[in-house]
Amino acid sequence: MSDQAPWITYRPELRVLDCTIRDGGLINKHQFTDELVRAVYETCIAAGIDYMELGYKNSSRLFPKDEFGDWRHCDEDDINRVVGDHNAAETGLKLTAMADAEKSDWKEQIVPANESVLDMIRVAFYAHQVSEAAQMIEHCHELGYETMANLMAVSNITENEVDTVLDTIKSTPAGTMVIVDSFGHLYREQIEMLYKKYTKALEGTGKEIGIHAHNNQQLAFANTIESIILGANRADATMLGLGRGAGNCPMELLLGFLRNPKFKLRPIIQLLQDHIEPLQETVEWGALIPYNITGQLNLHPRHAIQLRASDEATEYVKFYDQIIGDG
Amino acid sequence: MSDQAPWITYRPELRVLDCTIRDGGLINKHQFTDELVRAVYETCIAAGIDYMELGYKNSSRLFPKDEFGDWRHCDEDDINRVVGDHNAAETGLKLTAMADAEKSDWKEQIVPANESVLDMIRVAFYAHQVSEAAQMIEHCHELGYETMANLMAVSNITENEVDTVLDTIKSTPAGTMVIVDSFGHLYREQIEMLYKKYTKALEGTGKEIGIHAHNNQQLAFANTIESIILGANRADATMLGLGRGAGNCPMELLLGFLRNPKFKLRPIIQLLQDHIEPLQETVEWGALIPYNITGQLNLHPRHAIQLRASDEATEYVKFYDQIIGDG
Numbered sequence: 001m002s003d004q005a006p007w008i009t010y011r012p013e014l015r016v017l018d019c020t021i022r023d024g025g026l027i028n029k030h031q032f033t034d035e036l037v038r039a040v041y042e043t044c045i046a047a048g049i050d051y052m053e054l055g056y057k058n059s060s061r062l063f064p065k066d067e068f069g070d071w072r073h074c075d076e077d078d079i080n081r082v083v084g085d086h087n088a089a090e091t092g093l094k095l096t097a098m099a100d101a102e103k104s105d106w107k108e109q110i111v112p113a114n115e116s117v118l119d120m121i122r123v124a125f126y127a128h129q130v131s132e133a134a135q136m137i138e139h140c141h142e143l144g145y146e147t148m149a150n151l152m153a154v155s156n157i158t159e160n161e162v163d164t165v166l167d168t169i170k171s172t173p174a175g176t177m178v179i180v181d182s183f184g185h186l187y188r189e190q191i192e193m194l195y196k197k198y199t200k201a202l203e204g205t206g207k208e209i210g211i212h213a214h215n216n217q218q219l220a221f222a223n224t225i226e227s228i229i230l231g232a233n234r235a236d237a238t239m240l241g242l243g244r245g246a247g248n249c250p251m252e253l254l255l256g257f258l259r260n261p262k263f264k265l266r267p268i269i270q271l272l273q274d275h276i277e278p279l280q281e282t283v284e285w286g287a288l289i290p291y292n293i294t295g296q297l298n299l300h301p302r303h304a305i306q307l308r309a310s311d312e313a314t315e316y317v318k319f320y321d322q323i324i325g326d327g
Numbered sequence: 328m329s330d331q332a333p334w335i336t337y338r339p340e341l342r343v344l345d346c347t348i349r350d351g352g353l354i355n356k357h358q359f360t361d362e363l364v365r366a367v368y369e370t371c372i373a374a375g376i377d378y379m380e381l382g383y384k385n386s387s388r389l390f391p392k393d394e395f396g397d398w399r400h401c402d403e404d405d406i407n408r409v410v411g412d413h414n415a416a417e418t419g420l421k422l423t424a425m426a427d428a429e430k431s432d433w434k435e436q437i438v439p440a441n442e443s444v445l446d447m448i449r450v451a452f453y454a455h456q457v458s459e460a461a462q463m464i465e466h467c468h469e470l471g472y473e474t475m476a477n478l479m480a481v482s483n484i485t486e487n488e489v490d491t492v493l494d495t496i497k498s499t500p501a502g503t504m505v506i507v508d509s510f511g512h513l514y515r516e517q518i519e520m521l522y523k524k525y526t527k528a529l530e531g532t533g534k535e536i537g538i539h540a541h542n543n544q545q546l547a548f549a550n551t552i553e554s555i556i557l558g559a560n561r562a563d564a565t566m567l568g569l570g571r572g573a574g575n576c577p578m579e580l581l582l583g584f585l586r587n588p589k590f591k592l593r594p595i596i597q598l599l600q601d602h603i604e605p606l607q608e609t610v611e612w613g614a615l616i617p618y619n620i621t622g623q624l625n626l627h628p629r630h631a632i633q634l635r636a637s638d639e640a641t642e643y644v645k646f647y648d649q650i651i652g653d654g
Binding site: 006007188189217219220221222223225226240252253257265266269272273277289292293296316320321 | 545577623
């Protein structure tokens, strides 16, 4: 049957992770209201989502508290203020936070899992940081957390470097290795190549493959679908695609694609209407022209973000000429 | 080589068709200024695009001239006013218009090809109109035009019906049969199924397969890529995705994907900056929440279009409940 119309059946082992607050906070320095974070949290539960990422466990030395909001650091007191009544077993939702290599005081910031409502720590790193990432994963595992390894900006390194990272992560206790298309550059054939590479390298370890896609070329949802079709069992998405620059795979599209009846679309639509779309009055994200350009060219979106914040926000040709000239 | 990194090489036989004015005109009753149409035309030439679709050859009885702009009817005098100096051989650009079954007075409206700057007529039809479509294709062919057959709303009919259409089109002189996802409903596995079905049915005829995708689920570009990877050699796109409802595959993304050096992105960016993005002040298109919903549910976007034009434009939950209730 599944060969005939696979798009109307489902894999029960597939898990969806909401990273609206964590990724979206990169736009506004994580200055979200408690009300908004709580609304996303309650929506995740109502919609049957498996994980919600509350923010970063990153250093307050590097991200001062007078400039950055609580969800850049995810101090336990702040987490408890908003979702301290959380019960993963009752709600079906696990909470997670991300720690960046070199940006997190992870030895101090991360408390034992039995003292936190967090169930998982995701470790984000660039290829050259893989040794610290492996230590972080080991540390978090020993503290009792589930872990994921997020190798960022994979479109920007050689296959040889990817192989080395996979070889290092293979021997860690990370439960999942995530394909992260930070620049929103990858086309589906490249997703397929990476999926097969990750799978082959981690064969026999029981690790899952995840997908975290950005929308610079309007491919975040498509590349997420592609990864799922290939066999990825962990998928990231955000409400209305909220996220830095072009944003992420939209949760409302992903849940429409998944056929597991435990997922409910209506609570998501309610959240978009009441809380997320109104954010567009103060923060900008989406697959705008300058993000199309940086995505195509396999560049970090930072120059496009700067353009949109400048008084030349629609000078696309000038931007293109500068970017091409820099190349 | 092509098995190793096919995304950096190209197929010279691939042809790109711009349908910005034709599809975009469904938003504003084709009331574009001559200046805009001319700007798109000049951009198509500068960017190396193969075909530009100027509008519809549809009936002025059904679409009165006091209500609808010139590009709904594409009278030869109006075409000549704006692009009468056109030379396909010199510019590399062929001009085309679309005629809808039952909506076109095609026996009167379409003049012999040697009396027109048009090189091609595309015939759009629903499955139940295939007999008239076959007559229209035959007629246009006899008048000297290249022809394409565009079976609309293919997501909404049975495979048996698709087979019957393909069997009818097979014996016509149509050069291309286009996969048209009018509702923006199809996921990539369904695109693959249809591509294989179309290809098998038309085997040995020399007909090409085309793709015309809508963006209700942010999949227009992805599904266009998918079709191209499978072997489709005719791809439709519009500038900034301009088109009814959620819009179409964006030309600026498609040209970034194609590696044929004859295609140039910079003139497109100039057009978007000067002419297309400014249109957003008066017309709306894009993958907005209500289009996500109708796309997922395999529905015509008309109810979503009505919603956006109403004073309840952001009442998404109410809209969702009504749509689900109707189902």
